[in-house]
Amino acid sequence: MGRAPCCSKVGLHRGPWTPREDTLLTKYIQAHGEGQWKSLPKKAGLLRCGKSCRLRWMNYLRPDIKRGNITPEEDDLIIRMHSLLGNKWSLIAGRLPGRTDNEIKNYWNTHLSKKMNDSKEKDEKEGGETVAKKKNSDGNKRKNKNNSKREKNKKKNKGSKEEESPKTQVYLPKPIRVKPSNLARTNSSSFTSFDSNNSATTSQEKEEDNNNNNNGEGEGDVTKAWTEETNNLVFLGEIGVNKKNNMDENDGFGFYFDGREDLVLNNNNSDMEGQSYNYYGMEDHLNHHGTLEKLYEEYLQVLNMEDNMYELDSFAESLMV
DNA sequence: AATGCATGCAACCGCGTCGCT
DNA sequence: GAGCGACGCGGTTGCATGCAT
Known part of the structure; x- marks a missing residue:
């Protein structure tokens, strides 16, 4: 099934x-x-497949x-980002320079994940709930190697993951490619600033950056994230990056509301004008040529708040207005 | 000291997406 | 629009090492 391994x-x-x-x-690179x-491998004199070379380099x-x-x-930061x-x-990784x-x-x-499981179990105990432990959590990783194979089979039947997960979880619809260059890395590890230069780290990314400077067309890559509480979807929003936009000069982002095309927003969409969005100055971003940087700063403020899960929920709810 | 289990990380694999023809 | 190759991502595996018994 599928293509042969490279x-x-x-x-x-x-x-x-x-x-x-x-x-x-x-040396070759x-x-x-x-x-x-x-x-590349042939040219560099390596007896490796290209994929392996790329992985090793990256x-x-x-x-x-x-x-x-x-x-x-x-x-x-990883925990917070993962929760989102x-x-x-x-x-x-795009937000963690050098990682x-x-x-x-x-x-x-x-x-x-072990840490999270531990704290989750703690919460559950304190809440007096008895929720079945998540099967094959990474804390129990490979105690039984057959588990992973079982998990593999389970994943063939999609949907099992969602059923098991209690509380708030990130719900991932379909894979969407997002390149690190789209969300520029910071120069510090503290995740407090946005790299205004959108500095690309690879020649390919540099090339893409050059392309980015050319025009404002294109749908852009989109990262989706929303939380699900019990059975009610709490939409957290999607952070989209119009990859052909120059992030310095133009709005480098669009904001999309999944499944509701009437609410699709981006800076190329004139339909958005006149609509009201009650989200942390979202309107300002959209109508006054705000930047992804600003969006991120606001997002960071939310992330940095104490009891951030509550705040994130509020943040999410505000997006639903 | 020997053995078995647990852990961490590098590498591999399968597949989705993109871009070109 | 279909077909194809290249790229990139997330999940999984292999293996060296550490630790407990």
Whole structure:
């Protein structure tokens, strides 16, 4: 089923990378830039598939990768972002300079999900509720290896995840690609400022940035996030980035209300004028050429508030007006 | 010291999306 | 619009290491 694995070709190396391979890859990319991953291994003299090269570069060799442990600030930010966005690792990573989606994903799976489960259990105990433990949580990861295979089969029948989850959860509709370059990284790890230069970290992203400066057309990539409380959807909104917009000069975002096309907003949509949106100055953003940066700052304020889940709910409810 | 289990992380896999023809 | 290749993402696995017994 599906296409054949890209690394299945006979003669290609798999498994851990050797220092020599790292050097070859690094030197090649330094000389020629990223991209063209399929042909890259051949040109660089590597016996690897392009996919493997890309992964190695993105997750390990890139010069801007931050080494060392996740700081408490980053830890906190990951939790908050995850509560808002769900498993959008690349998006979360985009807000953590020097961290990769893989690293954050691993960190979540090994540290935070357990932490969250623990606190959840604590809450449940305090609330006197007895809710069945989530099956195969990462805290119990691979105690029984067959579990993962069972989970795999379970995922073939979609929907089981939602059924199990208590309380507020992030509900992810369908996968939507969001590139880190769309949500520019900050220069600090504190998630308090927006990189106004929208600095791209790869040659490909730079190329895209150049394209971005050309015009304001295009639907844009969209990241969706909304919370679900019990059976009632509490819409949290979608942060969309018009990838062909220049984020410095034009509104780099659109705001979409899923399933309600009459409320679809973006800066190219003149229909939005005259409509009233009661959301933290949303109207200002839309009508006065606000920026994604501003939206993010407001979003950050909400995130930084104490009891942020309550505040996030309020934030979400405000979007529904 | 030997053994088995748990953990963390790098790497792989499958699949969705995009862009080109 | 269909077909295809490239890219990127999220889930999963493999394996080295640490820890407990």
